[in-house]
Amino acid sequence: MTHTIDDLQAAKAELERLQERDSTDTSGNPEKYHTRIAAARRQVYEIEKALKSADALPRTEHEEIEFKLDKAFPTARSREIVELEGILFQRRFRPLTKSRSGKTVTTWDAYWIKLSES
Structure with a gap:
């Protein structure tokens, strides 16, 4: 799959959104967003790695x-x-x-x- 800079920006925005929701969550479940945040971090990492490999990012x-x-x-x-x-x-x-x-x-x-x- 070929990634773009827009994909990276969208993945970073999603990670930031999840981290914000996690920090303001009052449900009493500290692990509520753990899986989604981990997946979002992994996606940002993989997209950055792919873009750097393709010379799209320095x-x-x-x-x-x-x-x-x-x-x-x-x-x-x-x-x-x-x-x-x-x-x-x-x-x-x-x-x-x-x-x-x-x-x-x-x-x-x-x-x-x-x-x-x-």
Whole structure:
């Protein structure tokens, strides 16, 4: 699916609307909007990632390096060490979203750590 800047703005507006409703909710249920807010955050994250991947949004210098690494090493496993342009990097993963109970990771965020110049 191809996303647009308008899609991103709509997703951010929806997330903001849900967060506002959650902050003003007086129903006595603190988890009432939890699932919808988590889904909206995930959607904003995925749309931003897709737009940056398609060069529709600018990437930071760090994101540009990660983009090059992801392109060069798409199947890198956790803690795998690779070399790009004479620099060593390690592939890492961290929980991006968890289940409502917090016990199960539902989405992992892949990232790279710069180890050293080789």
